[in-house]
Amino acid sequence: MIVVTGATGNTGRPLVEALLAAGEDVAAVSRGGADFPAGVLHRKADLGVPDSLEAAFEGADRLFLLVRDQALDIAPVVEAAADAGVGRVVLLSSETAATRNDESQLRFEAAVTGSGLEWTILRPGGFASNALLWSESIRRGRSATAPFGDVGMPIVDPLDIAAVAAAALTEDGHAGREYSLTGPELVTPRGQVAAIGAAIGEPVAFVEQSRKEAYEQLLRFWPADVVEASLEVMGRPNEAERRISPDVERVLGRRPHAFAEWARRNAAAFR
Numbered sequence: 001m002i003v004v005t006g007a008t009g010n011t012g013r014p015l016v017e018a019l020l021a022a023g024e025d026v027a028a029v030s031r032g033g034a035d036f037p038a039g040v041l042h043r044k045a046d047l048g049v050p051d052s053l054e055a056a057f058e059g060a061d062r063l064f065l066l067v068r069d070q071a072l073d074i075a076p077v078v079e080a081a082a083d084a085g086v087g088r089v090v091l092l093s094s095e096t097a098a099t100r101n102d103e104s105q106l107r108f109e110a111a112v113t114g115s116g117l118e119w120t121i122l123r124p125g126g127f128a129s130n131a132l133l134w135s136e137s138i139r140r141g142r143s144a145t146a147p148f149g150d151v152g153m154p155i156v157d158p159l160d161i162a163a164v165a166a167a168a169l170t171e172d173g174h175a176g177r178e179y180s181l182t183g184p185e186l187v188t189p190r191g192q193v194a195a196i197g198a199a200i201g202e203p204v205a206f207v208e209q210s211r212k213e214a215y216e217q218l219l220r221f222w223p224a225d226v227v228e229a230s231l232e233v234m235g236r237p238n239e240a241e242r243r244i245s246p247d248v249e250r251v252l253g254r255r256p257h258a259f260a261e262w263a264r265r266n267a268a269a270f271r
Contacts, residue, residue, distance in 0.1 A: 001025040001059050002169055003086070005047060006066030008034045010129040011092060014162035015064060016040055022170060029056050050076045057084035062169050065112070066092045070104040070225070078115045088118040088175075090168045092161070095125045095180060096229065099240040120168040124181040125241065126155040126233070128262040131192055133221065138270040143205040144193045147214040148235045152186030154244045157257040159265075164251045180245040187259045199263040200270050211235060 002019055006012040007028035019026045020039055027041040028034065036042055045056035048069060053076075057063070063086045067074055081089065091112045097105035112119045134144035161181055168174040187195075190206045197204035209217070211231060218227040233241055248256040263270075 001027055001041075002062045002064065003027045003029055003043075003057055003060040003081075004064045005029045006064075006068065006092070007036070007042075009066065010127060010158040011161045011165070012064070012066060014159050015165050018162055018166040019169065022166065024170065027056070027060060047074070047077050048072055050080060053077060053080035054084065057081050057086060060084055060086050062086060062088045062090075064090050064092070064165055064169060067108055070223075074108055074111045078111050078117070082115060082117055086117065088120075088169065089115070090120045090122065090165050090174075092165070093121050093123050095123045095182075095241060096233065097121075097123055098178075098180070099238060100229070100233070102229070118175045120174045120176075121178040122161060122165060122168070122181055123178060124156045124161050125183075126153050127161075128155050128157045128183070128257075128259050129266075130155075131196065131259075131263070132266070132269055133218075134193070134196070135269045138196060138200075138204055142197075142202060143207055144189075144196070145207040145209045145213075145217075146189040146193075147209045147211050147231070149190040149206060149208040150188050151235065151237065152188045152191070153234070153237060153242065154182035154184070154186055155192075155259060156181050156183045156248070157259075157262045159262075160248050160252070160256045164248060167251050174251075179247040179251065180243075181248055182243070182245045182256070184244065184256050184258055186242060186244070192259055192263075195260040195263045196267075196270050198260065199267040204270075 008030045028036050029045050031046050043056045045052040063081050094105045096102035193206040
């Protein structure tokens, strides 16, 4: 059985669906209630509450680990997984572990790589699904605001992250690997908005924000430290953060999805 934490998110949900389609037994873990496809076992648990983990990991031999609380000590989580019989862990980390020496992500990675379990580390760049933050303004006013309108980044489709995670969980040959996951091209915020307009068949105006305006807006969705770090990467990406990685194609045998493909697939969110 494969346990998927963060199973209600942009990566966790398609991962659950991919594993189920592959014939795997799947236990989806979340803190609250959720609606999952038939055949998926839902287990309520909180990674920050060790007493909830024994039941969450019961019967599992593989684990997809996504940690939202950057301050969490995940050593007890990994230990509980090992005690339950888990032998393989796939950790969703971040590119900033490699490009910015992100302390929290490096700490998570160290807990997994030092566990004695078979491990794979996934380090995605920016998610295409972050564009959903524009959904309301595009639906209501056919406009989207963002800073750094002409700074291009190789943002990645969460569907590709989920597909790589599924491969690492179900195939051999991924143990001890660290995968950098990006899209196939550099895309600017202005270009993303244009792609969404093309997907819904109507023009969408791009309005460039100042850094301060963006900071105040993003505080509605993310903690201050996450907002600050994200804006730094978005506004002043280093060479490593602008690099287009071959790892998605190496693992999946196909080109990663372009942002325009993500926009077409999610057009209903913006109509």
